[in-house]
């Protein structure tokens with residue numbers, strides 16, 4: 001059994017995290033959840049802990065074996081994608097505030113009413129809608145969020161790109177026996193016969209899901225880069241003779257540059273959005289006139305020389321050190337003394353890192369031999385770039 005004093009200490013940590021909670025900081029929820037997770041684990045008997053991992057149980061409280069055995073996260077995610085494919089959550093979201101029956105959903109979707117009622121029983125049990133009466137549902141904030149294009153795309157990708165790896169990981173390890181990951185293709189390539197990037201180029205639905213989910217994530221979950229880095233002050237430090245140039249390399253649909261323009265509407269500047277042509281061609285809606293999309297492969301020579309800021313967000317975590325060095329080198333070669341390179345990425349803690357970031361690290365490994373890095377790993381990577389780079393501040 002857990003030591004009571006230890007549990008009290010963990011409970012206090014939750015209280016402290018709640019006191020420090022700042023609603024204006026999109027990552028402020030993380031310390032609270034980390035603290036709750038520590039208390040949850042400390043109270044869980046090891047046998048239950050091991051079993052829950054095996055079944056990926058979503059429900060936080062085990063009432064009986066039946067619930068545990070049935071409620072696997074894999075099954076939940078398959079049904080969630082089914083609910084999205086059938087348009088069930090989207091219909092509820094569109095009719096927010098109304099009570100919608102399984103019969104209404106059957107009429108709207110054309111699918112079997114009993115099938116809908118069964119899927120919705122699971123959806124409401126895992127919190128993706130509320131059940132207000134017998135086979136009657138209403139949208140909650142999670143229904144609305146999951147019905148956004150970025151969340152739909154992200155959910156579908158999460159299933160369809162990672163589940164095939166589950167059935168191949170043992171074969172992958174036996175056949176490849178990785179002893180140097182830079183020489184070993186990632187598990188995704190082994191399972192699918194092509195790289196993630198090749199799949200995304202070939203499959204426009206997945207590609208759109210990927211790009212939409214990047215945009216949604218940046219809009220809702222990340223602190224804007226120009227808030228983390230005092231960009232206006234830094235630009236003001238040098239005597240500008242021409243409007244500053246900012247290049248977002250691998251900037252996807254341009255959400256970070258758009259947010260920058262919205263924050264500084266009067267700042268005269270040139271904002272260059274670089275990404276693959278298939279990304280730029282599918283940007284939904286017009287970009288602000290200050291944002292200029294230019295197709296660019298970051299493994300080739302950077303054509304924009306001497307920009308004030310080169311910005312790389314969540315790009316290097318997709319690549320191993322060898323590829324990352326090439327991307328960085330193509331940028332470093334074009335930098336002038338006034339140029340700054342901003343890398344917006346996770347810096348992993350040396351010990352006891354939070355689950356969400358360690359999950360992301362392993363996802364990157366499985367999909368593309370990418371990695372999240374500790375400060376030491378970032379420093380080593382930057383020092384190996386030609387010409388070498390060094391961290392000025394974190």
Ligand SMILES: C[S@@+](CC[C@H](N)C(=O)[O-])C[C@H]1O[C@@H](n2cnc3c(N)ncnc32)[C@H](O)[C@@H]1O
Pocket residue numbers: 197214215218249250251252253274275276279296297298299312313314315318
């Ligand atoms: C993980 S996403 C990050 C997107 C964006 N910076 C963000 O934080 O939301 C990686 C981006 O790199 C782009 N990308 C992949 N390979 C590329 C290449 N060879 N040249 C340019 N962009 C590439 C992808 O299209 C995608 O938009």
